[in-house]
Amino acid sequence: MFRSIAIILTFFSLWLSGFFSEPSQQFLAFVLIFSVGILHGSNDLSIIAKSGDGSNLKQITYMVGTYIGTVIAASSLFYVLPQVALIVFILLSAYHFGEQHWNCIEWGPRNKSPWFFSLYGLSILLLLFYLNMDETNAVIAALTGISVPPSIAIYGFIATAVVWLAMALNDVLKDPKLLLKLLYELFLVLVFAIVFKTATLIWAFAIYFIYWHSIPSMLEQLKFLYGNASWRAFLRYMRSAGLIWIISLASLLIVYYLIRDKDDIFIPLFFAFLGAITFAHTVIMSKMFHSQNE
Ligand SMILES: CC1=C(/C=C/C(C)=C/C=C/C(C)=C/C=O)C(C)(C)CCC1
Incomplete structure (x- = not known):
């Protein structure tokens, strides 16, 4: 298993x-995020075509239009x-992070619980923010003009973690076989805490985003689109995602080039992107998991 x-x-x-150095x-x-991270979201259009009933041109045009409209609205x-x-x-x-994480391990009873996914994902993000508070606030302030008090991040982390843990323990009571899986999940939270505390914000985010989200998500997408996660399937994935990936990369590189001397602008702009x-990606992936679990 990955x-x-x-x-x-x-x-x-x-x-x-x-x-x-920093x-x-x-x-x-950024090399990891631009390559694997952006790639894992570049096949969204094939996923909607497969998970919806995008069988004719009119439906596909409608879906692509909605996708582009959502990106513009956001x-x-x-x-x-x-x-x-x-x-x-x-x-x-x-x-989105929670849904990917828990669907991957087939935690039966919670495979469709949006509250559980959101609480889990939020606890991980708040942990990342709390352990890199100054760097996080620099980006948040550049995007919104406000900053988050550390107490919100730490109390938010504790509250969300306690609730998802209680929900998971409730499942373990019903099915004791899940206990080992839960203990492993707690061990992973500890691993994430070590990473978030030790690495700089962007490096810590990249480690989580690439190894714990993008690659597992791509493996699921391969199974969904082509039935297996082989190299052959990956090549087909690259063929269909390649163009969108290259367009995204090229746009990001152009923006980077234009503001290359202003590091404090590129990072917030990148997160806005x-x-x-x-x-749109969250909705599409959720649709994929729902049609997989049906
Ligand atoms: C790390 C980080 C942030 C949040 C990033 C998030 C939430 C990224 C989510 C990416 C997804 C879901 C990609 C698609 O799969 C903030 C708040 C901008 C502040 C600066 C550091």
Whole structure:
């Protein structure tokens, strides 16, 4: 299972970061996010076509139109009401990370519980923010003009973690076989805490986002689209996602080039970009999991 490899990659990346200065860690993080991270969201259109009933041209045009419309609406929200956009972005991401994480391990009873997914995802994000509070606030302030008090992050983490843990324990009471899985999940939270505390914000985010979200998500997408997660399936994935991936990369690189001397603008802008695509991506992936679980 990929999770064992992910643990090794996580600690290897953490060890590696000891040899890199902060700017190099940031560069490496962006290389991973731009390559694997953006790629895992570049096949959204094939996923909607397969999970909906996008069988004829009219339906496909409608779906592509809705997708582009959502990206434009989300970007405008970041421009007009950045604080609202950021809160929605964080909540949707929390749900999306949680859904991917728990669907992967087949935690039977909770495979369709949006509250559980959101609480879990939110606890992980709040842990990341709390353990990198100054860096997080620098980005949040650049996006919205406000900053988050550390108490909100830590109490938020404790509250969300306690609730999802209670929900999971309730499942363990019904099915004691789940206990081992839950203990492993708690161990993973500890691993994430070590990573978040040790690495810089962007490197810590990249380690979580790539090894614990994007690669597992791509493996699920491969199974959903082509029936298995082989290299052959990956090549087919690349063929259908390649163009969108290259367009996204090229746009990000152009923006980076234009503002290359202003590091403090690129990172917030990058997260706003991620936010704009996350709205549609979350809905599409959720549809995929629902049609998989049916
Ligand atoms: C890390 C981080 C942030 C949140 C990032 C999130 C929530 C990313 C979600 C990405 C997703 C869901 C991608 C698609 O799969 C903030 C708040 C901008 C502040 C700066 C650091």
